[in-house]
Amino acid sequence: MINGKPLYLGVRGQWSFSDDQVFDLVRKTVRAQRAFWNDYNVKFYTVGLLPLKYENENEREVDGRGFSNTFVTAGTNTKALGLDDLTFLYNHELMHHWFGHILKQAEPENAYKWFHEGFTDYFAHVAMLDGGLFDQEAFKKRINNVFSVYYSDSTHQWPNEKLQNDYWSSPAIKILPYQRGLVFAAYLNESIKKYSRGTSSLKQVVQHMLAEARLYNKPFSVDRFLQLLKETSGQDYAPIVERFITQGSFIAMADWEKVTDKVVLGPTEVYDLGFTTDKGGIGMNARLTSFTEGGDAQKVGLQVGDVMVGFKSDFKPTSYASITVKRGEETLKFKYLPSRRIMVPQLK
Numbered sequence: 130m131i132n133g134k135p136l137y138l139g140v141r142g143q144w145s146f147s148d149d150q151v152f153d154l155v156r157k158t159v160r161a162q163r164a165f166w167n168d169y170n171v172k173f174y175t176v177g178l179l180p181l182k183y184e185n186e187n188e189r190e191v192d193g194r195g196f197s198n199t200f201v202t203a204g205t206n207t208k209a210l211g212l213d214d215l216t217f218l219y220n221h222e223l224m225h226h227w228f229g230h231i232l233k234q235a236e237p238e239n240a241y242k243w244f245h246e247g248f249t250d251y252f253a254h255v256a257m258l259d260g261g262l263f264d265q266e267a268f269k270k271r272i273n274n275v276f277s278v279y280y281s282d283s284t285h286q287w288p289n290e291k292l293q294n295d296y297w298s299s300p301a302i303k304i305l306p307y308q309r310g311l312v313f314a315a316y317l318n319e320s321i322k323k324y325s326r327g328t329s330s331l332k333q334v335v336q337h338m339l340a341e342a343r344l345y346n347k348p349f350s351v352d353r354f355l356q357l358l359k360e361t362s363g364q365d366y367a368p369i370v371e372r373f374i375t376q377g378s379f380i381a382m383a384d385w386e387k388v389t390d391k392v393v394l395g396p397t398e399v400y401d402l403g404f405t406t407d408k409g410g411i412g413m414n415a416r417l418t419s420f421t422e423g424g425d426a427q428k429v430g431l432q433v434g435d436v437m438v439g440f441k442s443d444f445k446p447t448s449y450a451s452i453t454v455k456r457g458e459e460t461l462k463f464k465y466l467p468s469r470r471i472m473v474p475q476l477k
């Protein structure tokens with residue numbers, strides 16, 4: 130029971146965690162989110178957890194779908210799937226009760242993913258912090274991780290129209306509205322706080338939209354959102370939405386500095402091959418032509434003129450790549466970190 134409203138969990142199968150552990154997670158999540166919005170207007174809520182067929186114990190897959198007053202999860206009940214895999218899934222998905230169920234999605238759906246997915250993700254994190262599901266450090270780490278991935282690649286500045294039309298074309302495009310929306314929500318919150326002289330926040334503006342959605346049953350509207358932002362802060366946010374959402378430009382450090390001193394430049398590692406070749410990149414018999422200054426590829430002893438005969442990497446900046454080269458008569462093998470350090474906006 131949460132404020133007198135029943136919460137049910139249905140579990141099928143044996144999992145790497147106990148039924149009580151999942152129920153505890155679900156209860157904490159629902160309690161934190163309802164307290165966050167001060168909204169207990171739900172007669173009952175049910176979460177289901179069903180096993181998916183799998184072939185080996187290393188498989189780790191979980192996803193789910195929301196219905197009214199119900200969320201059904203399906204996952205591989207392997208050793209590899211732990212309770213942590215469910216924590217962010219539930220915190221994101223159950224937040225859709227407010228972004229999706231109460232405040233309905235605007236059409237066309239893919240044009241407003243930045244709001245429905247990005248703001249859901251942002252508020253899922255804020256509600257977790259607020260409800261004690263994790264501490265300030267863990268919150269910062271998660272948010273900064275999103276910032277790092279988002280800012281690490283300048284192609285992430287695709288216009289919203291491209292995201293809308295090509296949404297299903299690649300995993301990078303699919304995840305982008307989540308990241309862009311979260312970063313934008315964090316920025317808006319700081320901006321509203323500044324221009325309202327601390328009397329309002331993004332949460333209050335969203336609460337206003339939620340109250341109206343309950344009354345009039347209308348979907349999310351950018352125009353109404355802009356009106357409320359203006360009433361709250363005295364600012365016209367239309368050019369801001371145009372720049373950072375419609376056009377997709379990054380919120381630059383200079384933009385952050387205008388609204389807060391809580392965001393500063395910090396280092397993050399991004400994937401970098403570490404060298405160039407006469408074939409433009411990786412390739413059989415490609416000859417190394419130059420190195421990323423100060424990079425690991427150079428430090429481990431690779432040399433200009435080495436001829437690549439083998440290469441293995443999972444293209445992550447944190448896992449070692451291995452390269453085999455011919456140098457004269459010798460065949461040499463090196464392991465190195467394919468990464469480069471860049472500076473991106475981060476929460477202080």
Ligand SMILES: [Zn+2]
Nearest residue numbers: 221225246249
């Ligand atoms: Zn979602």
